[in-house]
Amino acid sequence: MGWTTSAAAATQTTASVLAAETSEAAEEVLAASGWFLENAWLIPAFPALSFLLILFFGKRFPKRGSEIGILAVGASLVFALAAAIQWISEVNRADDKNAALDAVSTTWTWWQNGGINFTFGTLVDGLAVTLLVVVTIVSLLVHIYSTDYLADDRRYTHFFAFLSFFTASMLFFVLSENTLQMIVGWELVGVCSFVLIGHWWEEKPNSSAALKAMLTNRVGDIGLLVGVSVLFFAAGETFSVLELNERAISGNIEHLPLLVGACALTAAVLSKSGQFFLHTWLPDAMAGPTPVSALIHAATMVVAGVYLIARLYGVFFEGFAIAGSSVNLLAVIGGITTLVGASLAFVQRDIKRVLAYSTISQLGYMVLALGVGAWTAAVFHLFTHAFFKACLFLGSGSVSHAVHSFDMKSDMGGLRKYMPHTYRTFMIASLALAGLPPLAGFWSKDEILAGTGGWGLVGGTGGNGAYTVMLVMGLITAALTAAYMTRCVYLTFFGQYRGHGQPHESGPRIVVPLWILAVLAVGAGWLNLPPGFQLVPENWTERFGHFVEPNEALSYFPKIAHADPSWTLAILSAVVALAGIALAGRYYFGKVAAVSPSATELSDGMVARSSLAAAGHNLLVNKYYLDHLYSGVIAGGVKGPIARAAYKFNQDGIDKVVNEVGERAVQAGHFAYDVIDQKVVDGMVNSSGVAPQLAGEEIRRMQTGKVQTYAGIVFIAAALLALGFIVFL
Amino acid sequence: MYVSQFAVLAAVLFAMGVYGILVRRNGILVLMSVELILNSVNINLVAFGALRDSIAGEVFALFVITVAAAEVGVGLAIVLLIYRNRRSVDLSEMDLMKG
Amino acid sequence: MDALAPTTGALAADSLAGAALAPTTSVLFADALAPTTSVLALLVAQNVAFYVIAAIMLFAGFRVVTSPNVVHAALYLIAVLAGVAALFLLLGAEFVGITQVLIYIGAVIVLFLFGIMLTRSPMGADTEVDHPRRLPATLAAALVGAVTIYSVLDYFGDEQFPKETRTTTNEVADSIFSDYIIAFEAVSVLLLAALIGAIVVARRD
Amino acid sequence: MMGAPAAATAASVTASFPADLLAVDLAYWQQTVIKMGVVAAVIPAAALILGYVFLLKMMSFVQSRLGPMEAGPHGTLQLLADGLKFLQKEDIFPEKSDRFVFAMAPVMVLISTFLLYVVLPVGPDAVVSELDVGVFYALAVSSLSVVGILMAGWASANKYALIGGLRAAGQLIAYELPLVLAVVGVLIQAGTLNLQGIVYAQANGEIFGWGGIGNPYILTQFVGFAVFLIAVQAELTQPPFDMPVAESEIVGGYQVEYTGFRFLFFFMGEFGTAFVFAGIASVLFLGGWYVPGFDVDSNWLNLIGPVVMLVKIMAVSFLIFWFRFTYPRFREDQLQKLAWKVLIPIALANIVITGILKVAV
Known part of the structure; x- marks a missing residue:
């Protein structure tokens, strides 16, 4: 882009600087290279290793394992920063040549089957580098913070082990080269959040909250599975993120499967990133220790959904036909979420819940941004939000520590x-x-x-x-x-x-x-x-x-x-x-x-x-x-009730609906009874009232409650059906 | 060998299984009858797979065996639970859902 | 097996005897003999094996659903399951046949016996084991059986198996892990679910 | 299950060599009968050898005594005498027992043992039946004995017997898994389920490029070997896993009502199975009948193989019985814990690591 090249000036004719910058498209594609970019797998490897070390030997260390976690995440941070620097210098190098810088994709073939290459590897580009830096910075600070915050915790070592694993999982997810790997990272993040939210599981609400987070996420995970499968087949049997995007953009995937895949993935985002209406687990997840909340809300768990959209943006962009439209699923969900989250934040007494709803609202912003095509803005907001939200959470932890x-x-x-x-x-x-x-x-x-x-x-x-x-x-x-x-x-x-x-x-x-x-x-x-x-x-x-x-x-x-x-x-x-x-x-x-x-x-x-x-x-x-x-x-x-009503709906809306339906049904039943049984029978047509009664009595008897009777009916019916086929076909 | 030999044998086993399911009162015996039915289906799967020279029959027979194992596991757990609660595994007493 | 080339020149009568002695082995034994013996002898041997197995299975199956003793029923079920395994071998499905033995007889039946003995273990006949109204059940079963048999005979009455029906474990494995990988994954999830379900249902708390 | 080897070779150890040397052509059914006879003869012989060497003599030496010395030189004929004594005893059925099931139970156990011997190879051609799915088959039929034990436990109409039967069932189901899983590592390395194939794979294998002694899988699969042996120990219901028959707790468990030759069946089943499991372990982990230095297909191996196998079987049996005489009995919960929390995870980890190495190397 044009800020260093002279070629930019020639084409800089449009009114907008930005439009000008992008319009002077690079002429060639340059392959990025760099040791840290190609060996990015080391970044999740450090915390993963530290997880095992802490788990097995943590208690023997003088600081009960926390120092291993801090060292490992520190090393990851160094590597992530090195990767970032290398990426920046590569971009500058590419600018000099007026070239576009391609993502660094390092893959190994895991196994081959039926002509399909199952690979694993890393995919490093600007987006991944950003997330790597954010995750490692926030995670390192959370690690340091936790040494004080959980100093007297009975599962101190265990906590650090899973903190490391959480970080490793998220980094693994960020570096995923293909959608299968993404599923693995996605699930690992989910499991870790389950463990950490339920860190104090002895108390019922905490374990319930962990369970709720897990179960709510499972709902969305099905979406991820479905989406990945649909895209796999629609795109001609590939899991690769780059290929999926490429084929989606070049129109090699038909629009309908693309739309279905994008919708399914959106369902996954709904749960993971706490979008309306699957956001309910997020406030409850405050049951976990505050550092975990900070990590979940700033850098790991919830941004995974946003990252998923950003990573597979070709699929979403084409699937939802974002360009030239004025409304689409992502934008609507983001918009509703951001409003709902913000309005709910008003009625909370719990400081962490205020922040939790705030996170929902801000995530809504990001999804909204992705929905309207402001990709960079969304990623940038993810980037800045991570810092101030982590700061707020850790601050709230500091406050609660005191009071x-x-x-x-x-x-x-x-x-x-x-x-x-x-x-x-x-x-x-x-x-x-x-x-x-x-x-x-x-x-x-x-x-x-x-x-x-x-x-x-x-x-x-x-x-x-x-x-x-x-x-x-x-x-x-x-x-x-x-x-x-x-x-x-x-x-x-x-x-x-x-x-x-x-x-x-x-x-x-x-x-x-x-x-x-x-x-x-x-x-x-x-x-x-x-x-x-x-x-x-x-x-x-x-x-x-x-x-x-x-x-x-x-x-x-x-x-x-x-x-x-x-x-x-x-x-x-x-x-x-x-x-x-x-x-x-x-x-x-x-x-x-x-x-x-x-x-x-x-x-x-x-x-x-x-x-x-x-x-x-x-x-x-x-x-x-x-x-x-x-x-x-x-x-x-006017407004207060809306905020409250939203909160109410949040908490027990479903119940209300069910009750309402039940009451209506009862009313309908009364109505039927009054009118049909009483009025009609009392009226002229006695016999027509008696007939349905008797019929009902007879039909009731068929429902014996004995499974075997039902089974017999099923078998006979199936046999008769088959007989019908034989006779008539 | 004719494929109908196997298919007819399977059909008779199936019918026996149906009879067992309908007439047995003991939960475990009903589960056994279900096994008869599953096995008769397996015979058909493998026989027709062999007839059409397709490996799919065997693969799905394997899947059916797996599913049957799972079914027995859960089924017996349920029967044990019923026995613990009611000191009986008589299915004809399990009619709380009577209309 | 494939490398075996018998030169003994066994006669049809011998193979018949062999089949009768060890019915479950006839497919392999048929393999061994196939190159030098007549197709007719092979068919006879296979058919004899089949009918022996079928007779055992039908009797045992009948006893499974009529025996008044639960343990006896389970033991008869073993005979049926072993017969099914033998039929698989007869059809050249070695892997499935042995899986049948391992899973059904080794695990499922043992679970059944376990369940019976944990709930109660009546010695001798249990009179309450059947519903009194057997006629409708018999009719239903007969209807199902008759319709199935009729349709099978109608559609497949004269179709014969190809001469070589044997499949190797390699083929089964390749097939499972390529064409049916998704079904395989689904089944493994099902197993996990069943495992958890059984634990949840059966544990005391 | 009893594929006929080519006439140039022969069916089994004893039948093959004379047949080969004398160039006698045997009809298929004759071969079958001979082979079945051989297996039927090997089982009691195996039980006798193991019983004498380990149960009578080794246990005595472990306990610092001489053991039987009277019948035959060093008491070699003691077990034979015991066997004869068993045969003379009255065949007793408990009054309330289920006679048919009671009678069939020991037979069932013995059938399981019998079927195991069918696939045990002792030479390039010296095998009763070479199956493509040999290992799988062996593991499958070994689980049949559980049914026999449950039948015995139930049909005896005796509380101790029933408890013993249930214990046996729970134990055998629990240890079936590590048994199967421990073998998987070997299967991954060998790339075949065929027992002969596994022997060949070991004979033709190389250790870091050196093929002098082939590649006996005990070197790479020692974890699998250890798990396999422990699981075998439990499958045999031998101490320290002898809760199903624990004399001091349930006075002999499912065997309590058995006398005479029916008890002898159980005895033969136990020691016969120990022998054949030791044989399978030798094939899977110790290179089977192969002797380094010979050509794998050499006809001499048909002659030497059985001897080699016997040596290896005795060595593995020695390990099994060493444990048996050394360790005290587990508690029932410890038993289950060991299987589910230790052996199975270890075996699974072994599979994962073997798989990764197989792909990577």
Whole structure:
């Protein structure tokens, strides 16, 4: 791409810088090479080895195995960074030659059967390298953090063993060269999450939560199996990721099987990445130790689904016909999820649950971005989100470590004074999540919003289609996110301490990772400044996308259009976020704090008001409406119930439906009884009432409850059927 | 050899199995009758596989054997459970679902 | 086996006797003899073997569903299963035949006996073992049997087996792990499910 | 199951050589009869040898005593005398026993033993029946004895016998798995189920390119060998796995009601099976009848093979009986734990590693 080459200038005729960059397609494809890229299998190998070591010998080590895990993940991090550096230099080398850089695919043949090559190997490109770096960084920090957080745990060694294995599984999944390998990695990640969520399995809710996570994921896993099988046959018997993408893009796969395969894979994503309506396991998974939650939410488990879409993007892009459309399954699911997640985050008392719903919401963002064709934006958001979400989770862990509870309303408040480091890092990460410039979340969120291409009305254009609805959903979520994080921060760190005992700041092994993540939460966004960002030199922009997104000359990546960034939209999204913060802030820092330092809400008006604040800028203009909300009159108003209703639906919606159906059936039964049995019998036609009664009595007798009677009927019926065939055919 | 020799033998075994399933009251005996039926099917599978010179018959006979093993495992577990709860494996008493 | 080339020049009568002595071996023995003996002798031997086995199986099968003693029924079932294994050998399906012995007689029957002895082990006849109403069951079974036999005779009445029906273990294995790999995987999942299911159902807690 | 070897070779050890040397052509059924006779004769002989060498003499030496010395030189005829004594005893049926099943049970056990001998090769041509699926067949018919034991346990109408039978069944089912799995490693290496094929594979094998002694699989499959021997020990219901017959607990288990020649059948079944399992172990792991230095197809091996096999069988039997006389009895739960939690995982790991190495190397 053009930032270093002079050839770029010649073709840079279109209005958009980005469009120009991609339009000057490379002329040739250059094979990337590099020791670290070709030997990427070592990266998951270290933690996998450490898993075995810890499992078998962990307890004999002075630190009970944790040092092995940290060393192994540290080594992985070094190798991942080395791979990243090598990848960057390779991209630069390719740029010099105006070539596209192909992915490094290293495969071994596992076995051959029936003409099919079953291979295993690694596939390294910008996307994989990004994930490798993210996973190893977050995992290393989580490892270090856990040495303090779980210091007195009875299964300390076991915990570290599985932490290592979790990391190894995710890295293995990321490096998968073919879909079979992906299934293996996917399942391994699932199993590890099961073990870790149920780490304190002695308590029933924890083991139930683990089971729920496992079972919910199984539902989606079937989708993965089906999808992989469908694609395998549809694409002419190949499991290779590159070939699948290639054949999907080149139209070698018929559209219907492609669509079916993509839908099945989407089902897998639904469960793994906690998308609406299979997201319910994710909040419950908070039963696990906090470091595990951080790992699950930031780097491993849930991003696996997003990664799956990004990896097989050719399949999804063509299958859902993302280009030139304005709605598709992925975008809709992402949009709904992001709204549902954000609205549910309001009604939580448990700080980790707030963050969990927030994760659901942010994952919805990513899926939405992939659905609208903003591939780079989605991956970038995954990248930045990992840092600030890990920081938030670890921060919440630090808080709960101090107050021995996760309940914001009853046990927290005012912690700002007691835990300055945790407070500062949490604030930074919250602002990053809320999407305030210039923090990381702002840049990635803005890119997604621009990527919807729905802003054609005002300025920027150039997306894959006109996904205006998605843009609106994204904006609403931006406001909601800012608002609920304000609530969360207030309840935790401001006001008066409501818990017991004297909270104190956590030790360095907790605080240092927090600060590292906070710094990354600030800085990560600068890696991918929007193209044409006038405040910095041109070659500072679009770095991330340049190195991560496969060049469009490559056959395994679809030709996606790139949206043009727009100042208007960026400012609007920042304003929306600020509005969310302002409304929620006014409520909490103004009204609630005025009532009492230890108050957590205004009678019952809290939910209604901050939800409204989050509900969107179109409501903000209505002062009257706002005033009502401020005074808490609309406790049972409009928005609060929606948030609650969504929560309710979340918890026991199905039950309601079933009950409802049952009640209706009973009513129908009563109706039938009253009308048919009573009215008709009482009426003229006595006999017609008696007849069905007798018939029912007779038919009832056939249902003897004896299996063998049924079996006899089955056999005789089958024989008669066969006889019929013989006689008549 | 004619294939009908095998098929007729299998049919008679099948009919015996059907009789057993319908008339036996002991759960274990019913399971045995099911085994008769499965075996008669296996005979057919292998015989027709041999007739058409196809390996599929044998492969599926193997699968049927596997499934039968699984069936007996679960079936006997259920029978044992019933015995533990009711001190009897008489199927004619198992009619709680009577209409 | 394949390399064997008998030069003894056994006569048809000998092979008959051999078949009668060891019916379950006739296919292999037929192999050995095939090059030098007449096809007729081979067919006779195979048919004799078949009818001996079939007679044993039919009697044993009948006793399985009529014996008043549960343990006896299980033991008769062994005879039926062994007969089925012998038929497999007769049809040249060595691997399946031996699997039949290993799985059915070695495991399934033992499980049955185990189950019988764990639930109760009545010595002598158990009068309550059958339903009193046997006629409908007999009719149903007869109907099923008659329809099946009629259709089989109607469609396949005069089809003969090809001369060489023997398959090797290699062929079976190749077939399972290429054409039927998905079915194979499904069956292994089923086994796992059955394993877990049986444990869950039967454990006391 | 009894494929006829070519006339130039012969059917079995004893039948073949005279036949070969004297150039007598035997009809198929005659060969069959001779072969069955040989097997029928080998079983009691094997039981006698093992019984005398190990049960009478070795056990005595282990316990620092002389053992039988009166009947024959060093008591060599003691077992024969015991056998005759058994034959004279009254044939007793317990009053409430199921007579038919009671009578058939020892026969069933003996049939299982008999069928095992059929595939044991002792020379390039000296085998009763060379089966393509030989190993598989051997493992399948070895499990028939469980049925006999269950029949004995049930038909005796005796609580001890029933408990013994159930214990035996549980034990044999549990140890059937490691037995089969332990062999799989060998099968992967040899690439065949045929016992003769396995002998050839070992005879023609090489150790790091050196083919001097072939490649007896005990070198590469020692894990499989160990698991196999332990599982065999359990299959034979010998100490330390003798719960089904534990005298001190259930006074002889399923054998408690058996007397006279029916008991002799059980005895012969036990020692005959020990002998043939030792033989199968020799074939699978020790190179079978092959002697380094000979051409594999050499006719001399038909003559030397049986001797070589006998030596190897005695060596393996020595191991089996050494365990038998040395270790105390397990508890029932320990027995199951050993099978499911130790042997099966080890055997599975062995299979995985063997498979990987087979593909990789």
